[in-house]
Amino acid sequence: xxxxxxxxxxNDIFQTKHFHIINNKGIQIDMNGNKSLEARIKLDTPCPLxxxxxxxxxxxxxxxxxx
Amino acid sequence: MxxxxxxxxxxxxxxxxxxxxxxxxxxxxxxxxxxxxAAKQNVCRFLESNHYQTDVKENHDDFVxxxxxxxxxxxxxxxxxxxxxxxxxxxxxxxxxxxxxxGDDALGLKLMISFIHTLKEMGPDLWRLVFVNNGVKLAxxxxxxxxxxxxxxxxxxxxxxxxxxxxxFDLLDKKRVGETTNMLDIVTAMQLADKVINI
Numbered sequence: 001x002x003x004x005x006x007x008x009x010x011n012d013i014f015q016t017k018h019f020h021i022i023n024n025k026g027i028q029i030d031m032n033g034n035k036s037l038e039a040r041i042k043l044d045t046p047c048p049l050x051x052x053x054x055x056x057x058x059x060x061x062x063x064x065x066x067x
Numbered sequence: 068m069x070x071x072x073x074x075x076x077x078x079x080x081x082x083x084x085x086x087x088x089x090x091x092x093x094x095x096x097x098x099x100x101x102x103x104x105a106a107k108q109n110v111c112r113f114l115e116s117n118h119y120q121t122d123v124k125e126n127h128d129d130f131v132x133x134x135x136x137x138x139x140x141x142x143x144x145x146x147x148x149x150x151x152x153x154x155x156x157x158x159x160x161x162x163x164x165x166x167x168x169x170g171d172d173a174l175g176l177k178l179m180i181s182f183i184h185t186l187k188e189m190g191p192d193l194w195r196l197v198f199v200n201n202g203v204k205l206a207x208x209x210x211x212x213x214x215x216x217x218x219x220x221x222x223x224x225x226x227x228x229x230x231x232x233x234x235x236f237d238l239l240d241k242k243r244v245g246e247t248t249n250m251l252d253i254v255t256a257m258q259l260a261d262k263v264i265n266i
Binding site for chain 1: 082
C-alpha cells in the first residue's frame with residue numbers, strides 16, 4: 001500500500017510503499033492530553049523527484065486513505 | 068499476538084503504528100485497537116494489502132481489529148481478481164453524476180437508471196464502478212439502482228464510492244453498497260484500468 005509523500009526539494013508529491021519507521025518512540029501525550037505518534041519515516045528508495053532519501057516526522061505524513 | 072492501542076491517534080498514525088508492528092518481524096497475528104471509523108477502515112485496508120485477514124469486533128466506542136497473516140499460498144483478493152480477469156479488458160466506469168447528460172433532469176435520471184441496469188452486459192470486462200460527486204447518490208438507500216448495484220457487487224464488481232463526496236452530502240451513513248474510497252484509490256484504479264469510461 002503506497003503512502004503519499006511531499007518532496008521537500010521539488011515541493012511536489014509522490015507515492016511509494018518503500019519506507020520504514022525509525023526512532024519510533026510510540027504514542028506521546030502532551031499537556032492537553034492530545035496523543036500523537038513520535039516517530040520518523042525514512043524512504044527505503046530514493047525520492048523519484050530528486051533522488052534523495054528523505055526523512056519525515058510522522059505528523060508530516062498524509063493519510064493515503066482518507067477521502 | 069502483538070497488540071497496539073492507537074486510541075486517540077488520528078490517521079495516518081494508527082496505520083503507521085500498525086506498519087511498525089508488522090515490520091518488526093514477520094508477525095503472524097496483530098491486534099489493533101482504534102476508536103474511530105476512519106482508523107478502523109484504514110488499518111483494515113492496510114493489513115489486507117499486506118496479506119492479513121482481518122476481523123473487527125466492536126467494544127463499546129472502540130474497534131478491536133485482529134489481523135492474521137494468510138498462508139503464503141493465499142493472495143489478496145485484489146490479486147485474485149486481477150489474475151482471474153487477466154484475459155479480459157479491465158473497464159472502469161466512473162459516474163460523477165446521478166443523471167446522464169444535460170437538458171432534462173427527469174430524462175437524465177431515467178437514462179442513468181437504464182445505463183446502470185445495462186452495465187452487466189459488459190460481462191467480465193466490467194472491473195470497477197466508481198461514484199464521485201453527485202454520483203454517490205446512486206449508492207445510497209432509496210436509490211432506484213441500489214438493487215442492481217448490490218447485484219453487481221455480489222457478482223464481484225468492485226464498487227468504489229467517494230468518501231469526501233459522501234461526507235459533503237452528509238450521506239456517509241446512508242451508503243448501502245460499495246467501499247468508501249479516496250482519490251488515491253480512484254487514480255490508482257484509473258492507472259490499472261485498460262479503459263476508463265466517464266459519465
